Amino acid sequence: MTQPSSPADSGQLSVELTDIWKTFPGVVANAGVGLAVRRRSIHALLGENGAGKSTLMNILAGVYHPDSGEVKIHGLSHQFRNPADALSAGVGMVHQEFRLIPSFSVAENIVLGSAPSIINNRQVENDVADMARKYGLKVDPAQPLWQLSMGERQKVEILKVLWRDAQVLILDEPTTVLTPSEVDELGEILRRMADDGRSIIFISHKLHEVSGICDEATVLRQGETVAGSLDMATTAQDELARLMVGAAPAIAARPAAATPGKPLLELQNLSAIGDRGVNAFSDVSFRIHAGEIVGIAGVAGNGQRELADVIAGLRLSNNGTLIMDGTDITAVSAHRRFQSGLAYIPEDRLGVGLAPRLSITDNAILRVYRQQRRGPFIVAEKALSYCADLVKRFGVRSGDPDGPIAALSGGNLQRLLVGRELDGKPSVVVASQPTRGLDVQGVKAIQDLLLDQRNSGAAVMMISEDLDELLTLTDRLLVMEGGVIRGEFDPRTVSRHEVGMAMLSDTQPSSQS
């Protein structure tokens, strides 16, 4: 149904978002965002994690309701109550987490929700095959979904949206699950759909991919539009990166320089498989010495979480060696690692770090309950006094020590968790997003605790998405992207922009300086 595109036709706007506001408890995700997408175009929506891209697109797709602002599709104003509403107006979204059913066939997954009352399986499979062929999507409609690769599953998600005849397709970080050749293929498929009269919104933070695929780009930062509908053909990647990362703010006073000692943690060619069945990170090698903080910078989802889990012993590595203070701990249990001086402050505080329904005291003794025992029983007084000591020393503002820990505020939760982990005088500290979501005081308290550890001779690894924090706090900075270390920087001398480019574009890995 490809019609010759007249200039007037291609100039029409398919999506107009005006002054969209959306707040979640404690966070302003969208603060007056605007977006205009032309018909027959592929539009990139760029921004760092937390810039508000996904929130905005979830509003467009009917998942969230905006607090205020206008959503116009093909010139008509809409108020979507749910995703089905958005679909009937022609807007479909392919989420980052696929919503497919592994035991169903490809065709069943595609027609779920829009199937005829009586399903003639062969007929449906033929129809799906026809549609797939039209857009160059190679899938076998009869195949069970669990046999498909992530790239093929993405095609099924795209077909699912096309099946409902969406005129506007939103793809949330579509390339994260794809191999480089699959990315090229996706680009061709999207172009074919745009030529067919549809518009595509492509959420991404990978500049080099976007510049190959998209016609225009809108950049968001901290919930606001910093640049709308830039022409990709005339805008330099450098310029886009600068817009995404922003200008450097005034840098706070740096702590005194470190005096590194012997290496306490050493990774040699470490690799591990992620939840999606492909390597989350590969061939990662670095050392952390006594008395230094090494930062791991990068956009979330580039293997940092998995790396921290592997070092803590919560995830198996499939290659490489992990050495702690001269001992090979690659195959040692998490508990043993803790006993030999490894502290872990996980990203997911309430899920991995603490047990939300247990009391404050029970959470406090989780690592050291063996010391609070008499015979097989835990002695309540011992546990309580241990907990009271921890609460006092780490400044946790807690109520009833027997009350559930989930009642504490985020900052106090983190103080208790960090206190518990640091209490045993660890030699290696792995901290994943330790200050995320905390208020200013909380951030300061946690940062000071980590600095204390460094100054008393521990090796500290700190994963953070906050580049400013890493630049002020760490002694060395590694950048992780696509599961590999893209470079090592000296935070005293490197510019924010340089690190930003390494985080966002996956050029050839620069040699470690």
Add this chain to the structure above:
Amino acid sequence: MNEASLIGLLFATVSFGALLYLAALGELLAEKAGVLNLGVEGMMAIGAVTAFIAGVEFQNPWLALIIAMLSGALLASVHGFFTVGLGAEQVVSGLSLTILGLGLAAYLGKGYVGLPPGAELVPVEWGRLSDLPWVGPILFNQAPIVYLALLSGIAVSLILSSTRLGLALRAAGESASSTDSAGHSVLGLRLAAVAAGGALAGASGAYLTLSITPQWAEGVTAGRGWIAVALVIFGAWRPSRVGWGALLFGGTLALKPRLQTFGVDFSPIILSMLPYILTLLILLIISVQARKRPSPAPAALGLAYRREER
């Protein structure tokens, strides 16, 4: 063992098979939608007692069957209300349903113990087919519920495999959030499946008191509801396989009282254990296979669903 006693065994195998099949089909429907209902034994007991009471009071076996099915659906809906509506723990609610159903049946049936049946579902005459040697007395001389069971099996199988409703129902049992985002009501699908499952369990119970042993006594279900639950796993959640499994398990029920007359020196107690032992074996096979392919169990079985915004 003579010809007559062998035919008797096979006849009983088919009729017990149908009894188990009806209840297991009901359980399969609920589980396919994602709701485990361990209350089958209780729903069968309620079906059995209400069918008998309705038979005595109204003298119409078909009306009795319908009342039994409605009663089963009603009791199942209690489970649906707690587990689907309120998100309560399915195992706890299901076990409570069994205890409630058995107790309620005993209470309702108090005045009917030992009474002669008011209505019976008598074997269907198939004309010349019924006169065929072997096949006639075994297959074409059964009570109407046996043929209903077979039809229900075919219907359930077709609905699940090739209708919009079946696709949505299976989706609700695999991933509630996917089903919801596809625009189907997870709540509605699950409540309907649980109620329909209860109706089938009620029909199974009615078969006991309207034809197999047409009288009411407490404990008439004798643990057959539990065999039906095991049967769903044994049949890997497929209506056809559950059907063959029902014949196999029905065979063990039929054989148990006949062992001695056949002169076989085999403990009937071990025979009663056989369905469960076979089910454990199947579970073992499923878990070993799970390394290579997804389990045939519905992925969202036992999980309550609540829609949430961030």
